[in-house]
Amino acid sequence: MTDVRELQKITPRSDTRDVLAHAAKDAQKLADTFIVDIDAHVTETAFWSEITDRIDNDYLRHAAKSFRERGGSPPGLLNIQPGMLYQDMFGRIPHGQQSDAIIGEDTHRQIELTRRAMDSMGIDYTVAFPTPMLLLGMHPQAEVEVALGRAFNRWLIEELLPREPRIKAMMYLPFNDPDACVDVVEEFADAPGVIGFTVVSTRYKPVHHNSYMRLYAALQAAGRPLAFHSGFHWGDESMKQVNRFISMHAISFCYFNMIHLTNWIINGIPERFPSLKIIWVESGLAWVPFLMQRLDSEYMMRSSEAPLLRRRPSEYIRDMFFTSQPLETSNLKLTQATMEAINAESQLLFASDWPHWDFDLPRSITSLPFLSEQAKRNILGLNAARLFGFEVPPHKLATVPAPEPALAK
Amino acid sequence: MAEIMVGNATDIADGDHRIFALGEIEVGVFRLGDRFVAYENRCPHHGGPVCQGRLFNRVEEIIMPDQTSRGMRFGRDRHVVCPWHGYEFDLETGRHPGDARMRLRPIPVRISGDALYIEAP
Numbered sequence: 132m133t134d135v136r137e138l139q140k141i142t143p144r145s146d147t148r149d150v151l152a153h154a155a156k157d158a159q160k161l162a163d164t165f166i167v168d169i170d171a172h173v174t175e176t177a178f179w180s181e182i183t184d185r186i187d188n189d190y191l192r193h194a195a196k197s198f199r200e201r202g203g204s205p206p207g208l209l210n211i212q213p214g215m216l217y218q219d220m221f222g223r224i225p226h227g228q229q230s231d232a233i234i235g236e237d238t239h240r241q242i243e244l245t246r247r248a249m250d251s252m253g254i255d256y257t258v259a260f261p262t263p264m265l266l267l268g269m270h271p272q273a274e275v276e277v278a279l280g281r282a283f284n285r286w287l288i289e290e291l292l293p294r295e296p297r298i299k300a301m302m303y304l305p306f307n308d309p310d311a312c313v314d315v316v317e318e319f320a321d322a323p324g325v326i327g328f329t330v331v332s333t334r335y336k337p338v339h340h341n342s343y344m345r346l347y348a349a350l351q352a353a354g355r356p357l358a359f360h361s362g363f364h365w366g367d368e369s370m371k372q373v374n375r376f377i378s379m380h381a382i383s384f385c386y387f388n389m390i391h392l393t394n395w396i397i398n399g400i401p402e403r404f405p406s407l408k409i410i411w412v413e414s415g416l417a418w419v420p421f422l423m424q425r426l427d428s429e430y431m432m433r434s435s436e437a438p439l440l441r442r443r444p445s446e447y448i449r450d451m452f453f454t455s456q457p458l459e460t461s462n463l464k465l466t467q468a469t470m471e472a473i474n475a476e477s478q479l480l481f482a483s484d485w486p487h488w489d490f491d492l493p494r495s496i497t498s499l500p501f502l503s504e505q506a507k508r509n510i511l512g513l514n515a516a517r518l519f520g521f522e523v524p525p526h527k528l529a530t531v532p533a534p535e536p537a538l539a540k
Numbered sequence: 541m542a543e544i545m546v547g548n549a550t551d552i553a554d555g556d557h558r559i560f561a562l563g564e565i566e567v568g569v570f571r572l573g574d575r576f577v578a579y580e581n582r583c584p585h586h587g588g589p590v591c592q593g594r595l596f597n598r599v600e601e602i603i604m605p606d607q608t609s610r611g612m613r614f615g616r617d618r619h620v621v622c623p624w625h626g627y628e629f630d631l632e633t634g635r636h637p638g639d640a641r642m643r644l645r646p647i648p649v650r651i652s653g654d655a656l657y658i659e660a661p
Binding site: 133134135136137138139140141150152153154157220222223224225226488489490491492494495 | 542544545546547558559560561562563566581582586587588592593594596621623624625626628660
């Protein structure tokens with residue numbers, strides 16, 4: 132007699148564990164695999180007052196607080212456009228709302244949500260990034276980016292990281308103010324749970340400007356990786372030419388990281404800071420072999436314009452790290468060629484992007500037919516263990532690559 | 541294969557659907573007027589719980605005889621949308637509107653009296 136059980140429709144109120152129930156079945160097969168999710172997100176607007184109450188400056192703290200008196204309590208000081216957040220396709224993909232009912236007073240709601248997702252996917256460690264703050268690089272007031280970035284970092288240190296050791300963070304760098312970035316590195320480089328630092332890529336600042344050299348020197352001295360986390364911005368002059376969210380979203384993430392990576396290479400930053408580890412986050416991978424070939428071709432003809440380079444641009448790119456999501460797999464031959472081009476076996480880091488609409492699961496890596504079992508384990512977690520110094524439980528220790536000399540402490 | 545009664549046909553309103561776990565397999569049953577169709581609750585994209593998603597009418601673009609666009613509107617075809625990533629499938633065919641090779645696995649469903657039977661694979 133087969134047991135018949137009815138399943139509920141998934142809504143914005145559904146429990147994350149119900150939404151990810153199929154993923155949990157897959158995760159049972161990965162019990163001996165070390166998995167690090169390099170890019171998952173908190174939804175900071177759900178607890179925005181916890182961030183803004185930590186703003187140092189009393190004027191800006193008051194300004195943010197005053198928004199709570201307005202109808203709907205909009206997230207004061209943020210520069211997002213709420214009416215153009217089309218990620219859920221108008222109700223088609225509900226989980227991004229993270230409206231789970233949370234029972235219990237001892238646990239911060241965000242921690243419980245993150246734990247539910249991690250446990251469902253079989254993830255050992257996750258790195259928490261913000262969500263609407265990814266657009267702060269476009270804020271016209273640099274001092275607001277500094278204030279909110281610092282407040283978010285303090286929230287991470289005080290609320291999130293101490294309560295769940297499986298959650299790690301790459302601290303927010305207010306890149307529109309180079310000196311303030313150095314302050315962030317000096318304050319948080321050795322803080323528990325901090326494994327690196329982040330620039331949100333959606334901005335127009337040239338990463339090669341002399342004003343950033345102190346920051347890169349501080350990061351290199353601290354032995355902490357620097358992540359460029361991309362995002363989208365429909366208000367960008369180029370993106371204003373496309374009329375659908377799909378078009379803008381497909382291009383915008385790659386667009387910003389392509390510009391920053393190009394400036395990074397052509398201006399010889401890897402030669403100036405050879406031990407600084409760079410991670411390119413949330414742009415997928417398909418753009419990378421394009422840029423490798425394009426830059427190599429032009430460099431070989433115009434090397435006089437990039438005098439610091441001693442190798443082809445693609446060789447520097449192969450030393451960098453990339454996160455996997457959103458992994459493009461509609462043409463697996465291209466996916467395979469891309470992974471060979473970027474040396475994915477040692478340089479690619481699994482990322483889910485949960486709870487966002489285009490998230491990936493560990494099966495995005497385990498289902499790839501051209502990867503060896505060792506390559507899958509490396510991408511899912513062992514590359515991250517090497518880069519960040521995570522301790523791998525013995526039963527998940529298949530093979531760990533040798534530690535990076537610059538990071539061995 | 542075993543035929544399993546999962547409930548009464550009258551418990552599913554026209555245009556609505558219900559989802560059942562039958563041991564290891566999960567099945568979505570959809571009512572289209574007087575007819576019922578059923579599909580496995582597993583998205584061919586990444587294995588998501590497609591039948592637990594919402595139903596939408598297919599979106600169409602209004603193209604005039606001179607090939608100019610007059611925007612978008614809902615058509616008549618009913619789609620189920622996977623709640624994981626938004627993959628849509630026509631309820632009549634089980635196929636993705638842009639790639640017919642991407643399709644849901646159909647499950648035989650039968651009405652006897654008011655009883656709704658699923659042929660579990």
